[in-house]
Amino acid sequence: MAKQESIGIQAVDRAFDIVEALTELDGAGVSELARHVDLPKSTAHNHLRTLEQTEYVVHEDGEYRAGLKFLRISETARKQHELYQVARSEVDHLAEKTGEISALMTEEHGRGVFVYRSRGSEAARIDTCVGDRVPIHCTALGKAILAFLPADRRNEIVERHGLTAVNHNTITDRDVLSEELEDIRERKIAYDDEERLNGLRSVAAPILDGSNSVIGSISVAGPTHRMQGNRFETELPETVLGIANVIELNIQHA
Amino acid sequence: MAKQESIGIQAVDRAFDIVEALTELDGAGVSELARHVDLPKSTAHNHLRTLEQTEYVVHEDGEYRAGLKFLRISETARKQHELYQVARSEVDHLAEKTGEISALMTEEHGRGVFVYRSRGSEAARIDTCVGDRVPIHCTALGKAILAFLPADRRNEIVERHGLTAVNHNTITDRDVLSEELEDIRERKIAYDDEERLNGLRSVAAPILDGSNSVIGSISVAGPTHRMQGNRFETELPETVLGIANVIELNIQHA
DNA sequence: TATAAATGTTCAGTATCGAGGGACGGTATA
DNA sequence: TATACCGTCCCTCGATACTGAACATTTATA
Numbered sequence: 109m110a111k112q113e114s115i116g117i118q119a120v121d122r123a124f125d126i127v128e129a130l131t132e133l134d135g136a137g138v139s140e141l142a143r144h145v146d147l148p149k150s151t152a153h154n155h156l157r158t159l160e161q162t163e164y165v166v167h168e169d170g171e172y173r174a175g176l177k178f179l180r181i182s183e184t185a186r187k188q189h190e191l192y193q194v195a196r197s198e199v200d201h202l203a204e205k206t207g208e209i210s211a212l213m214t215e216e217h218g219r220g221v222f223v224y225r226s227r228g229s230e231a232a233r234i235d236t237c238v239g240d241r242v243p244i245h246c247t248a249l250g251k252a253i254l255a256f257l258p259a260d261r262r263n264e265i266v267e268r269h270g271l272t273a274v275n276h277n278t279i280t281d282r283d284v285l286s287e288e289l290e291d292i293r294e295r296k297i298a299y300d301d302e303e304r305l306n307g308l309r310s311v312a313a314p315i316l317d318g319s320n321s322v323i324g325s326i327s328v329a330g331p332t333h334r335m336q337g338n339r340f341e342t343e344l345p346e347t348v349l350g351i352a353n354v355i356e357l358n359i360q361h362a
Numbered sequence: 363m364a365k366q367e368s369i370g371i372q373a374v375d376r377a378f379d380i381v382e383a384l385t386e387l388d389g390a391g392v393s394e395l396a397r398h399v400d401l402p403k404s405t406a407h408n409h410l411r412t413l414e415q416t417e418y419v420v421h422e423d424g425e426y427r428a429g430l431k432f433l434r435i436s437e438t439a440r441k442q443h444e445l446y447q448v449a450r451s452e453v454d455h456l457a458e459k460t461g462e463i464s465a466l467m468t469e470e471h472g473r474g475v476f477v478y479r480s481r482g483s484e485a486a487r488i489d490t491c492v493g494d495r496v497p498i499h500c501t502a503l504g505k506a507i508l509a510f511l512p513a514d515r516r517n518e519i520v521e522r523h524g525l526t527a528v529n530h531n532t533i534t535d536r537d538v539l540s541e542e543l544e545d546i547r548e549r550k551i552a553y554d555d556e557e558r559l560n561g562l563r564s565v566a567a568p569i570l571d572g573s574n575s576v577i578g579s580i581s582v583a584g585p586t587h588r589m590q591g592n593r594f595e596t597e598l599p600e601t602v603l604g605i606a607n608v609i610e611l612n613i614q615h616a
Numbered sequence: 617t618a619t620a621a622a623t624g625t626t627c628a629g630t631a632t633c634g635a636g637g638g639a640c641g642g643t644a645t646a
Numbered sequence: 647t648a649t650a651c652c653g654t655c656c657c658t659c660g661a662t663a664c665t666g667a668a669c670a671t672t673t674a675t676a
Contacts, residue, residue, distance in 0.1 A: 116412035117634065119373040119663065124416050131438045139623055148665055153625070158370035162378050163471045170624085170672095174439040176468070176475045179493030182432035184385045189430070214430070217417045221430045239433030371663065373634065392653055402636045407654065409634095424653085 119155075122147070126155050127174050130165065135173040182239070186223060189214065191324040194358040195315060196224055199326060202351050203228040206328050206344065211236070213249035213312075214324035215257070218265040220250040223324065232331050234308070245285060246274045248300035248312035252325035255292035256314045262289075277303045296352070297345045298325070302332065309335035311344045313352035317359050326352055373409075376401070380409050381428050384419065389427040436493070440477060443468065445578040448612040449569060450478055453580060456605050457482040460582050460598065465490070467503035467566075468578035469511070472519040474504035477578065486585050488562070499539060500528045502554035502566035506579035509546035510568045516543075531557045550606075551599045552579070556586060563589035565598045567606035571613050580606055 122145070129144045130136060136144070142152035156172050159165035166175040186192050191214050203210040203226035212224040219241045236242075244250035244265065254262055271280045279285050292298045292314075300310040310329035317323050328344055329335075335344070376399070383398050384390060390398070396406035410426050413419035420429040440446050445468050457464040457480035466478040473495045490496075498504035498519065508516055525534045533539050546552045546568075554564040564583035571577050582598055583589075589598070 116415050117373050117377070117408060118632090119371050119634080120377040120409065120412050121416060123371070123374040123377065124418065127435060131435055131442070134442050137623070138625085149624080150626085150666075151664055154371060154663075155374065157625095158374050161370050162375060164378065166470055173442070174435055175470055176436070176439060176443070176477065176493070177470070177495070178432055178436035178439060179475070179477075180495065181381060181385055181428055181493075182430070182436040183491060183493040185428040185430060185432060188385070188388050188427070216420055216429055216431070221433070223430065223433075237437060239430070239435075239437040241431070241434065372661090373663080376634095393651075403653080404637075404655085405635055408636095411654090 122151075123155055123159060126152065127159065127164065130172060130174045135171040137171055141172065189223065190317070190359070191315065192223055194362060195324070195326060195355045198351050198355050198358075199224055200226045202226070202326065202328060202348070203231070206330075206347065207231070208328045208330040208334075209234055211249065211327050211329065212324060213247070213253065213327070215244060215250075215253050215265075215322075216241075218244065218269050220244040220247060220253065230330075230334075232308070232329070234305070234329070236305075242304065243269060243272060243274060245269075245271050246278045246300075246304040247327075248298040248310040248329075249325045249327045251289065251292055251300070252298040252312040252314040252327075253322050255289040255298065256316065256322040258321075274304050275302065275306065277301060279303065295345075296349060300327075300329070307332050309340065311335075311340070311348050313345075313348045315352055315355050315359075317356075326355065376405075377409055377413060380406065381413065381418065384426060384428045389425040391425055395426065443477065444571070444613070445569065446477055448616060449578070449580060449609045452605050452609050452612075453478055454480045456480070456580065456582060456602070457485065460584075460601065461485065462582045462584040462588075463488055465503065465581050465583065466578060467501070467507065467581070469498060469504075469507050469519075469576075470495075472498065472523050474498040474501060474507065484584075484588075486562070486583070488559070488583070490559075496558065497523060497526060497528060499525050500532045500554075500558040501581075502552040502564040502583075503579045503581045505543065505546055505554070506552040506566040506568040506581075507576050509543040509552065510570065510576040512575075528558050529556065529560065531555060533557065549599075550603060553594075554581075554583075561586050563594065565589075565594070565602050567599075567602045569606055569609050569613075571610075580609070 125145050129141055133144060138149055138153050138156065142149045156165060160167050163177050164175050166173045191212060195212055199210045199212050207228035207230035209231045210226050211222055213220050214223050222236060222238050222240045225238055244254055273280050296313055298312045302308060308329055309332050310327045312325050312327035314322050314325045328348055379399050383395055387398060392403055392407050392410060396403045410419060414421050417431050418429050420427045445466060449466055453464045453466050461482035461484035463485045464480050465476055467474050468477050476490060476492050476494045479492055498508055527534050550567055552566045556562060562583055563586050564581045566579050566581035568576050568579045582602055
């Protein structure tokens with residue numbers, strides 16, 4: 109099959125492809141899966157058997173599903189993450205205080221990853237959730253991180269992923285982005301004005317560790333009609349900044 | 363190397379061993395990891411490179427860590443799980459109502475898996491968390507499931523995993539277990555009297571789907587001194603049963 | 617009910633590809 | 647300065663993962 113130009117252990121690549129396919133298909137039989145990943149049935153079957161043995165895949169009612177053993181990995185990985193340790197409870201605070209959605213993001217492989225999320229009483233129904241990986245340039249959270257990364261790292265990321273438009277408001281021009289990142293560095297606050305999701309605005313602040321490198325960012329997000337005027341421009345930014353400071357203090361004393 | 367007697371795709375098995383090792387070690391370098399999984403450095407390195415390429419592993423500061431991409435798999439797997447869909451919010455209710463810890467369990471590969479957990483205002487500090495996999499016979503949650511599984515399935519599980527003692531109170535005798543399961547079927551309520559963790563008691567109820575098969579169980583757990591007398595024997599069981607009923611109604615109308 | 621189609625599972629041969637040893641350069645330790 | 651350790655790369659060989667076809671089993675169709 110069309111060589112993916114990817115050098116790496118083939119069997120391992122395929123195993124993960126299969127697991128991902130299983131989640132996409134919401135469970136599947138051997139044949140359906142084999143078709144989806146474009147492999148002979150027997151190969152697919154062989155992988156499924158292996159994965160089932162390791163308990164990462166579950167075989168029930170003639171269907172294979174991704175198992176909950178992945179929860180163990182992801183939960184421990186998350187708990188070991190400094191950002192989650194120090195910021196998690198503050199995200200809850202922020203959500204409660206503002207009534208909106210608050211979220212935590214970190215960067216991995218040049219993309220933004222939602223690490224944690226908390227919903228306030230008025231929180232918008234939103235389809236973003238923990239574990240989602242998004243282009244880093246199209247959210248307040250992502251831009252807050254990007255702004256404070258070392259310049260070479262930042263360029264490398266933009267180089268590798270480009271500035272694809274996710275929305276009509278997404279920043280797609282490098283110069284525009286550079287300028288905005290400059291502002292963000294100054295203010296320590298990033299905005300997202302419907303750059304990823306229509307009708308959604310957000311405010312985010314970076315979180316720096318002891319040696320002043322970004323380990324992630326925190327945000328409040330809500331429907332545009334509620335995110336306006338003084339609240340959007342002053343009130344929320346101040347609240348977010350305050351919380352970010354508290355978190356940074358947590359880091360010092362950890 | 364000592365053959366694990368496991369037939370399956372070796373490379374895949376090893377890849378997961380490595381990921382697990384990474385979480386156990388809380389990140390590690392190539393050599394440390396290689397020692398831990400008893401493989402040549404080069405082999406370990408080869409795997410790490412592959413895993414990093416798939417983004418399931420992160421390479422930072424000369425250390426390899428399990429990446430947060432696992433969150434994507436586990437979160438979608440969880441969301442696709444019927445139990446989580448119908449019961450999640452009720453767990454929050456239960457926790458809030460009782461002030462204690464409430465949890466959700468399902469069965470996979472003969473073990474009990476914590477799918478969700480919510481803490482009430484008085485909730486005990488507890489070291490059990492989402493994703494944990496425990497022997498199914500040593501918790502109220504597990505016994506509630508076990509009691510309502512088809513007999514052959516139940517036997518198969520007990521056969522395969524045995525009744526190992528996790529604690530001085532753990533049930534280790536099959537006849538004792540059978541009797542208790544009989545009671546549970548009658549009451550639709552299972553108890554855990556410090557059978558897994560010292561000082562912790564809990565009350566659980568099974569959750570049955572449309573065709574009357576167990577898809578999981580729900581519980582309240584708290585410190586023994588608070589879980590006593592009428593509250594433990596009547597009040598909480600009734601509350602739990604009530605919530606379980608609500609959940610089962612949710613299933614009908616889904 | 618018989619037939620057909622589709623699915624899951626097993627098997628064995630073969631080319632492939634992962635395993636592992638060793639070497640090289642870099643970095644910390646003594 | 648010397649030594650030890652680490653991470654990365656390379657290459658060769660033999661185990662092994664892939665394949666394709668055949669068998670079994672269930673579901674759909676006539």
